[in-house]
Amino acid sequence: MNLPCGLPDTRDESQHLRELLDHNTDWIWEVDAQGRYTYVSRMVTAMLGYPPEQVLGKTPFDFMPPAEARRVGQAFGAIVAEQRPFAGLVNRNQRADGSIVVLETSGVPLFDTQGRLVGYRGIDRDISSLGERVLQLEAVYESSPVAQCTVDREGRMVMSNRAMARLLGCEPEQLAHAGLQQLMPEAWQQVQADFGCLDAGGALQEYEFAWRQRWFYVSPQALRDARGDVVGLSMAWLDISARRQAEHHLTEANRLLAQYARQDYLTGLFNRRHLDEQLGAELARARREGQPVSLCMADVDYFKRYNDNLGHLAGDDCLRAVARALDRSAMRPTDIVGRYGGEEFVFILPATDAAGALSVAEHLCRQVQGLALPHPDSPLRRVSISVGVTTWMPGPAGGRHAPHQDGSLAGALLRQADQALYQAKEQGRNRVACLPMEPQGPTG
Structure with a gap:
């Protein structure tokens, strides 16, 4: 078929686009609402050791060790429940030869014309050279006895560990992007004051905070983006109830x-x-x-x-x-x-x-x-x-x-x-x- 001069051949464009996706250093993919792969670029073979046809119809969790599948499944389930985009989800995958590759996954939701979620489109990047260290740091963060969380400027807890969940009396998955202003209104007032201090060029101060008949020593740190703008606070909550009780007893003893x-x-x-x-x-x-x-x-x-x-x-x-x-x-x-x-x-x-x-x-x-x-x-x-x-x-x-x-x-x-x-x-x-x-x- 001859095309009019000046009009592109859509078949050539489609082939060109496919070649770009297949030769991209990142693995491009799409999944349906049930999390099954409906499209994978050929880079999946370099990352997982499987050809695309052996990946289509399966889920990302089919290629992860069982414990990792449960961990990532919980995190991804919270993302799907909110139908929101995500980035930087680090996960371990098992290659066809049994070796482990560490990927960083990002994606955006896909909706039909009625606004219903039909799947996700995203990319995986091989970060094995530093991924294990990232996962180890995440494990340390998660298992730390000190309650830790990251709060953005809207008060969302974008990151928190199990100790923080115990402090708040919640399950860890309940804290994903929960609002600090609802969970701890008194703390949110202090966080707002900290943001105001940083915006005015001041320095953050550590402080002691009472919560549910316990005392905590709170250490806030500013989180900045590439331009240096403050985008959130990282906070560590150290339980000092025993120290405060000892100080009370000492004060009482001195009074006596x-x-x-x-x-x-x-x-x-x-x-x-x-x-x-x-x-x-x-x-x-x-x-x-x-x-x-x-x-x-x-x-x-x-x-x-x-x-x-x-x-x-x-x-x-x-x-x-x-x-x-x-x-x-x-x-x-x-x-x-x-x-x-x-x-x-x-x-x-x-x-x-x-x-x-x-x-x-x-x-x-x-x-x-x-x-x-x-x-x-x-x-x-x-x-x-x-x-x-x-x-x-x-x-x-x-x-x-x-x-x-x-x-x-x-x-x-x-x-x-x-x-x-x-x-x-x-x-x-x-x-x-x-x-x-x-x-x-x-x-x-």
């Missing part, structure tokens, strides 16, 4: 140690060391603010007789009961009560003048009397206390003192309260005595 360091072992009140520190701090504050500080020193009356008559265990119980009564008597959060030693207790009353301190001291006496604790060797026949009170008011130059002077002033204030306590005992016990201190300037 700090508490014990300032607590009297017998009564649970503040101990002498903490009282001395607090008194110094309150005196410094009083100097700055021009406010008075009052001190009450209380002592259990005839306590030695109580111990000798009823025993030391009963004496300890008595001190604990008195301590509880004194502690309940603290009217304000700023009032500080503690055991100063033996049967002596100290009340620090910031911003309290002499009249206010006297009222507090009398209230302390009534509180202890209200316990009605029997005391066979006391004239009152029950436990009572005596209280010495002193009050200090900073002088007009009080704001210009040296910090160390508050230590000597605290000692003077304690001695004055102790002297007042001695007077209360001399006057018959179960009473209050007051000895105010003179206002002092910078010399204390």
